[in-house]
Amino acid sequence: MSFTRRRFIQAAGAAATAAAFPAAAQAEPIRLGLVTVKTGPLASGGIDMERALTQYLKERNDTLAGRKVELLVADGGGVPAQTRTKIQELVERDRIHLMIGPLDTASALAADDYIRQAQLLTLSVAAAEDMTQRKPNPWFTRGTSTSSQSAMPLADYAAKQLKYKRMAVIADDIAYGHEMCAGFMRVFEDAGGKVVQRMFPPLTVPDYGTYLAQLKTNIDSIFLGFAGSNGFRFLRQMNEYGLIKKMAPIGGMTALDEAVLRNMGDEALGIITSCWYSAEIDNPINQKFASSFRSQWKYDPGFYAAATYTEAAVLEATLNQIKGRVEDKPAFMKAVRSVKVDSCRGPVSFDQYGNVVGNVYIRRVVRKEGRLVNSVIHTYPNVSQFWTYKPEEFLKNPVYSRDWPPAKNLES
Amino acid sequence: MKTPLAVIVLAALLPLLAGEYYINLASQIVIFAVFAASINLLLGYGGLATLGHAAYLGVAAYLSAFLYLKLQLAHWAIAPLALIGTTLMAGVFGLVALRATGLGFLMLTLALSQVLWGTAYRWVSVTDGDNGLRGLARPMPFGINMNEAMPFYYFVLVIGVFAIWMMARFVSSPFGATLRGTRDQPRRMSALGYDVWLIRWITFIYAGFWGAVSGLLFVYYHKYIHPVSLSLANSAEGLLAVIAGGSGTLAGPIVGAAIVLLLKNWASAYIERWNMLLGFVFVFIVVLMPEGVVPGVKRLWQRRSASRG
C-alpha cells in the first residue's frame, strides 16, 4: 500500500505548529488512523479492512471534503493491551484526528476509557454491544452493527418464514458469540420457537467431533454464531458427519462470510445467513465497490472490507457537513450522529447512542459464475440495535450474555 | 555500582527529552522488566524454566480489578490484599510445580496457568469473561493525579527500581548463593545437607510476589484486564525476554524487556512483518550471543579493551 506513509517523528512537531496557528490547520491533511489486525488468526479480516479503506480513499483521490487524507495503519494483533498501546501511539505520536477500528470486541473494550480520555473520534468495526448501549461512549460511533443486530432479524425470519420450532445454537465462547446467541434466542423464543440446546466451544478447540456427537437430532435447525476460521471448520465437520442434510444450519453475520465462502465447497450451498452486508447487494455504490474490489484482489469483499468502506462513507458525509473541520470534535460528533448516507450496505443513519440503523439482509449461498456467493433473499429495512423492542425497556435488562436472557427451554 | 546508577539517572531524565508516547512506552518497559526479572529469579538463578509466570501477573491484576470494581475497596487496601492473595497462590502452585524439574516443571507451570486462563474465560460473574474487567482508575498516592503520563512513569520507575534492587539483593545474599548451588549442583547441595526443594520453593514464592507486583503496575497502567494477560503467549514473552537479554544477569531481563517491547510497539509502526522480525532477532541473538545480549556484549567489550592494550 504505497501511500501508507512510513512515519517519522516530525509528526509531533507538525501537530504542535498546527495547534499554534489554527488558520493553517485547514490546509493540513486529515490524519486518519486505521487500527486493524495484520498478524495472527484475525489477520484475514484485518487485511481486508485496510484494502477496502485504501480503495475508498484512492477513489476519492485521497481527498475528503476538500482536505487531503493521510492514512496511518496500526496492527494491534487482536491482543487488547497491544491494541490499546497502538491507539495511544497513533494519538500521542502521530496526532491522528480520528480512528477507524479496532476490529475485535475485546480490543474495543480495552480502549474504551482511553478513547474517552483522549476524546478520540472513533468509527468502530467491533461489535461490543454495551459500547453503544448501557455504557455509551460519547466519542464512539459504529456503522457496522452490534453482535446481535443481524442475529435478531434472522431469528424472526427463522420463526416466521422458515417456520422453525426447535433449534440449537452454537457459538465461540467469547462475548461476541454470547451476545449473538442471546439476541437470537430472545427473538426466536418471543416469536414462539424454542432453543433446546446451546453450546459454547472454546475459541481454540482442536476438533468439533465431541460437540457434533452431542448435537440433538430432533431439531429443525442449528444457528452458527462463529467468527473467522471456526465456522468454516465446524461446517466442514458437520458435513463430514452427514449432519448438514439432517438439519439445515443457519448462520450469523460472520459464519459464512465471503472470505470463508471462497474456500468452501458444495456443502455450503443453500445455507441461510444474515448480515448487514453482502457482496451481492444490488445498489450502484455496492456494484462499483464489489466489482473493483474483485478485479483488484480476485475475491469478493465481505464483512470486514464492507465495514471500513461503510465507515469511510460515513466519515466523508460527516466531513462534508462540517466543511472538513475535523478539529472541532463536538461538531463532528453532532454531525456524525445526524448524517444520512447511502453506502455499499444501503442507507445508513445513527441512533442517539451512536449505533447504526440500517438494512439487514437474509442471504442464501448459491453458485454464480462458478463461485459461491451470498445471494440476498430478503431485506429487513432500517434495523436498529434494539430490534423492535423499546430502547428504554431494552436497556433496563442486563446486556446480552451467556446468562441473559435465561434459557428456559434447554433439554438435557 | 556506577552503571546501575547511570541507568536510573538516565531513566529519570527521559520525560524531559521525550514526548508522551515515549514516556508511556518507557512505563510499559519498566513494568515488563519487573515481570521478566521475577522470571529470571527462577530461570537464571534457580535453573527452573517457567512457562506459567503470567499467572501471577494476571491474578494480581484480576484481584485488584475485582476488589476495586465489585467490592469498591480503596487502592491502598486492595494492593496488599492482591499481593498477599497472589503470593499465597504462588505457595500452593509451588507445591505442585516443584514435584518436577526441567521440562516437567515447565509443563506443570504451563498447565497451572492455563487452568487460570480457562477460569478467567469461564467464570464470567467474577471476571466478565472475554469482555475483561474495565472501568478502573489509577491510584492517587499522596493525592497526586496519576492519569498523566509523566507522574505515572515516575511512580512505575520508583517501584520498578525498588523491585529490581530487592531482587538483586535476594540473589546476592547467602541464600542466593545456595540457590545458584541448587541450579549447578543439586545433588551435591543435598548431600551437603541443604534442603534443595525448600530453597526452590522459597524462590518460587518470592518470584511469584514480584510477578504480582508487575501485575498491579500492569493493571494500573492499562486500567483493563483480559484473560489474554494470563495466556501462554504472555508467559512465553516474558521467558523469551529473559533468555534474549541474558538469564542469570541483573541487566538481562531489563534489556530483554526493552528489546521485545520496542520491537512489538515501536518497530511495528515501520515494519509490517514485525512478527517475522522478532523471530529473526531471537535467532540472531542465539547464533551470535548464545548466552544472551548482556553477557554477549560484555564479552565483546572485554575482548575489545583487552586487544587495545
Added chain:
Amino acid sequence: MQYWAIQTLNSLALGGLLFLLAAGFSLIFGLMRIANLTHGALFMLGAYIGVSVMRQWPNLWFAALAAGAAVAIFGGLLERFILRQIGGNVLGQVLVTLGVSFIIADACLLTWGGDPIPIPTPPLLQMPVRIGSFIFPAYRLAVVGIAVVVAIALYLLMERTRLGAMIRAGVDDPQMASAVGIPVSRLFSTVFCLGAALAGAGGVIGGPILSAYPGLDADMLPLALIVVILGGAGSLLGAFVGAFITGFVYTFGVALLPDLAYVILFLPMILVIAFRPRGLFGKFAA
C-alpha cells in the same frame, strides 16, 4: 448407547490425530533432549505445503509425502546450521525454536493469506460409514488406521533396524553411544529430519479434519507437549498411549463437564507429573 459408541470413535480419531502430531516431537525429544518448539509450526507448514501440492496433484497421500519431505529438508537445515551450533544450550534452543516458529507463522500468513484453506478428503473416504442409525466419517477411522500403521512402522524401525538400535543406544546413554563409535552427530540430523517429516506429513493427514489456518501452530504445540509429557519422554509407546488417553479425556471431558472445557486437557497431565514426574512410560524425567 449409540452416543457412547460415537464418542468412543471420536476419542480414537482424535487420539490418532494427536499421535501423528506428537510422534515426531517425542522422537526428537527422546534422543536429542531438544524440546523442539517449532513442532507446531512445522505441522502447520506441512498442512500449507499440502494445500499447494494438492492444487497441482490432487492426491492426499502424495501431498503428505511431499510435505513430509519438504519439511524434513527444512528441519535438517535448522538442525545443521542453528541447533547444532548451540548444542546443550537448552535456553538457547527454546529461544531459537520459538523464534523460528514466529518466522514460519508469519511467512505462511504472507504466502497463503489469512483465510482458512480446506484440504480435501480423498474421494474414497468421503462417504460416511453407517453404524446403526448413526453415521461416522470414514476419514476419521482412516486416521486411526494411519496412526496405528505409523506407530508399527516406527516400532519396527526402532527395534529391528541398525538405525533404531543406534537411536535406542543414544536415548539410553548418549555419552556411551558416542564412546562406542556411533556417529551421534549424523544420527541426530537423521532423527531431526525424521521428526520434522512426521510433523509435516501429519499436518497434511490432519488437514481434512483441521484445515490449514493461521494459528494452527499455536493450537497444536501445547497438544504435542501434553501428549509427550503425559506419555513419558523418549518413549514411542508413551506417545501412543498418551495420545489416546488425551483423545478420550478431551472428548468425554468436554461432553460431560462442559464448564471444564478449557482445563480438561491439563488436569490429567498435572496429576500424572505430580505423582510420576517421568510420565507414564518415560525413560528419564523430562
